[in-house]
Amino acid sequence: MTRIRRPLVSTCIWAIALTAIAILAGSSAEATQSSAIVANSTAKTISVVDLSTLTVTVTRVVEVGPSPEAVAIAPGTNHRAFVVLTSLGRVEVLTTDTLELVATIAVESEPYSIAISPNGLVAYVSNNASSSVSVISVTSATLIRHIPVQSGPRGMAFSKDGRFLYVANSASGSISVIATATNAVVDTISVTDYPQDVVASQDGQFLLVLSDTNRVDVLSLQFGTRLRSITLSGNGIAMTLSPNGATVYVATAAGTIDTIDVANLATAGAFSGIGGAGSVALSDTGITGYATDSSGGRLIAFDPTVLTQSNALAMTAGTSAIAVPPPIVPVNGWWWSPAESGRGYGLEAKNGKIFVSTYLYQDDGTPIWYLANGSTTTTGFSNTLNQYGNGQSLLGSYRAAQWIAGVSPFSLTFTTPTTATLTWAGGTTSIERYDIVSGGSAAGPVGGMPETGWWWNESESGRGFIVEVQGNKLFFSGYMYDDAGVATWYISTGDMTSTSLYSGTLQRCSGGQSLTGSYRAPGCTADQGSVTLQFTSQIAATMTLPSGRQIPLARFSNF
Numbered sequence: 001m002t003r004i005r006r007p008l009v010s011t012c013i014w015a016i017a018l019t020a021i022a023i024l025a026g027s028s029a030e031a032t033q034s035s036a037i038v039a040n041s042t043a044k045t046i047s048v049v050d051l052s053t054l055t056v057t058v059t060r061v062v063e064v065g066p067s068p069e070a071v072a073i074a075p076g077t078n079h080r081a082f083v084v085l086t087s088l089g090r091v092e093v094l095t096t097d098t099l100e101l102v103a104t105i106a107v108e109s110e111p112y113s114i115a116i117s118p119n120g121l122v123a124y125v126s127n128n129a130s131s132s133v134s135v136i137s138v139t140s141a142t143l144i145r146h147i148p149v150q151s152g153p154r155g156m157a158f159s160k161d162g163r164f165l166y167v168a169n170s171a172s173g174s175i176s177v178i179a180t181a182t183n184a185v186v187d188t189i190s191v192t193d194y195p196q197d198v199v200a201s202q203d204g205q206f207l208l209v210l211s212d213t214n215r216v217d218v219l220s221l222q223f224g225t226r227l228r229s230i231t232l233s234g235n236g237i238a239m240t241l242s243p244n245g246a247t248v249y250v251a252t253a254a255g256t257i258d259t260i261d262v263a264n265l266a267t268a269g270a271f272s273g274i275g276g277a278g279s280v281a282l283s284d285t286g287i288t289g290y291a292t293d294s295s296g297g298r299l300i301a302f303d304p305t306v307l308t309q310s311n312a313l314a315m316t317a318g319t320s321a322i323a324v325p326p327p328i329v330p331v332n333g334w335w336w337s338p339a340e341s342g343r344g345y346g347l348e349a350k351n352g353k354i355f356v357s358t359y360l361y362q363d364d365g366t367p368i369w370y371l372a373n374g375s376t377t378t379t380g381f382s383n384t385l386n387q388y389g390n391g392q393s394l395l396g397s398y399r400a401a402q403w404i405a406g407v408s409p410f411s412l413t414f415t416t417p418t419t420a421t422l423t424w425a426g427g428t429t430s431i432e433r434y435d436i437v438s439g440g441s442a443a444g445p446v447g448g449m450p451e452t453g454w455w456w457n458e459s460e461s462g463r464g465f466i467v468e469v470q471g472n473k474l475f476f477s478g479y480m481y482d483d484a485g486v487a488t489w490y491i492s493t494g495d496m497t498s499t500s501l502y503s504g505t506l507q508r509c510s511g512g513q514s515l516t517g518s519y520r521a522p523g524c525t526a527d528q529g530s531v532t533l534q535f536t537s538q539i540a541a542t543m544t545l546p547s548g549r550q551i552p553l554a555r556f557s558n559f
Contacts, residue, residue, distance in 0.1 A: 042318025440470025
């Protein structure tokens, strides 16, 4: 059951994200992840482990070995496990409940590790002996291409926004930086010794690079220099970043799980007595940790806060890797239903909260928008869709907006990071990420483009803007009011002149589908003047309105 708090009447509709967030009673302290996939390399098996009871429910035997060595689970309600079979040079795609074989994908020599992109669409496999990274479509379970990197690629990590994949090249002493929009290497960073794994800080400032000795190096992404080294209990094997980005867990050959405080870049204690620590996974809330013990053939559950064992499961020989189902984190940007072209949804999820606006029409065809926001569960969001009015127009002086009414219950159930089921007064419909250009939502923006999501001027609260760039094309919408104070919206789309400049024509659409009405196509007129967005960084810009007035914009962060 969901408890819904009625929004407070506020002079700042954007402040509602802070003052009127729904409390979702169905969101428990622990995640709803029910099972994990565990790889046993020496025994040549894959097992499903029930995490609630820490028991094995299904085991699958692999053809030859020694393998498997790594495993990852794609986010989504229809979970698929991607298992790296090192000796066979391939990846098997399995169902996560019965381990039924879905597909077999040939990669290159000695695949070592696997990482699935934050949007859940692409899997990357490092091929240690062939100096390459294989790119796999998660949706179709097919190989897309191989990316050449330097010698001995092993561990990999994404930047938080998914724009870059960092690859630790153990034999060449380097980090390859792959732009995920183009699947090409855009930079190579030299490091000392032989890197085994890498983690990217969520603020995008630095990398933590695990060497083949007993240390982790902190590398500045801005300057490409080593800031400091952190000594471990033993030689490091693999690293895992906590869901909140605050702690790195390092499995070492000394049979410990060492922790690193990311804020202070210093050790923060260790969990010992594991034997042959191989890998670490955490529940999506970070409340429970799981470590594999390869020499003891065990899966160990532990408390990540106090670093003590809470339970253990005897597995088979060479328990090497574990993966738990990741939470479904919806991809920020524009969403729509292809069957209902002409209306859509601007969505941003951050820090366990969501902020979404719908753009559609009143019964008489006049454009209008509604807003919903609140906390997310592991698979969705539910709250009231709200109407606001009497706020600032496109060219008018500032006036504070007012809450008018809750117009409909509003819920989103995410099936993957890019698909969802919407239920509201208009019925139930499937929605998905919107392609501004063909394949654009999967590819994302060219590097250096502005961040996707909500933007605003803090001094003009009550109206806002959502910006998304796919490839080189920008799609922009302004949510505000007409001269009479009725909610309205404008759009503009076109190619970026550069990574920092956009200039285009404002359009105002009308005559389209209302909240509860049957489908009708809108018409759009490009008679609202021109707009220019000069981005001074990926999170700051100056907007020039049709009147020539300039206002500063910044990424909205008050979630």
